Amino acid sequence: MPRGLMTTPTSVLLRATPLPSLLAWAGLAHAQGVPAPAVPDAAKSLAFAHAQVVDAPEVPDAIKVQPGEKVLLRARASGVQIYVCGTGTDGKPQWTLKAPQADLLDDQGAVIGHHSAGPSWQHRDGSTVNGKATAHVDAPDRDSIPWLLIAATSHSGRGVLASITSVQRINTHGGQPPAPSGCTSSGTGRRVREARVPYRADYYFYVAGAN
Template identity: 65%
Template sequence: MITRLSWLRAAAPATLMALAALAHAQALAPPEVPQAIKALAGENVVLRAHATGVQIYVCGRGADGKSQWTLKVPEAELRDDQGALIGHHAGGPSWRHQDGSEVSGKAVARVESPDADSIPWLLVSATGHAGRGVLAGVTSIQRINTLGGQPPPAATCDPVKHKGKEARVPYRADYYFYAPAGN
């Protein structure tokens, strides 16, 4: 005869596994974003990472000959929803996961951040991969929920006095990594 306690003991692991799977599926739902930076149909979120780091700008002259700060490279740590370090974001742009997988890409669409003092939201198309792991099959990356990262005012860049001077501007963002369904 099965007692209520033994039934609960038997059902508890399966229930917990189902709840964990549901929570994981909900955690990887695509975010609400403007149409211009939506991932392609048939792509699913495989990873969400929270970035904290800097956008590094260099003082120089633009094509028009005027003073400007130009993006050199981003440097950021990537963390999961629990705050654990899971990777790094660098120039290219590129992203490296702790499992050894990497993806690089090229921005294909952008929309201004709702916060005028923050860098734009982007849709990036993957252009290269290395290693095996969660980023190996990534085809698109979104940068959203940006905070900070805009270059300093152009007036603070004098190419004669400050040519090559770097400015490290703090920023935060969320990155969503997409791969084709079933990948």
């Protein structure tokens, strides 16, 4: 190295470079066939979250979010609603929802997370949001589960779902419990029968005061 010529370590350049420039630099390097700089995980998460911002859907008033809340992420769910057969308050056998179990997909069909009991949603970046349904409306298709408004109750992790305030479940297809005639009462010492009903839905995740 010529005397007097100073260089800046790559790690310092990466920390100091704005995210758009850093991503552009990586793309240019790839196009020229030279090694691309490693984009920090935090930058990847920010870029992914930004790319998922979409317009809020048109929904019935009963399941609209609070003024000021904005969509941060939309995910399409594909999975099952799991029901167990038990005994209702009237003493008759009935199906009761045990849990949803579904993959969360982006617009290209890639798995970006999972939906499970709670209800709970976990993103592939490790962040999780749990919630409680606060309102519902019947789906246009009576054979499909209702559309929901869900208020966030707790979070974990530091990724995309860490600041979610509300979730909407809309555009549902399927998922309703089987006919009551297919339910077998658990009874003493008898194994509870379980049914796994396929369903699809769109989930919209909102944050308060997002730009």
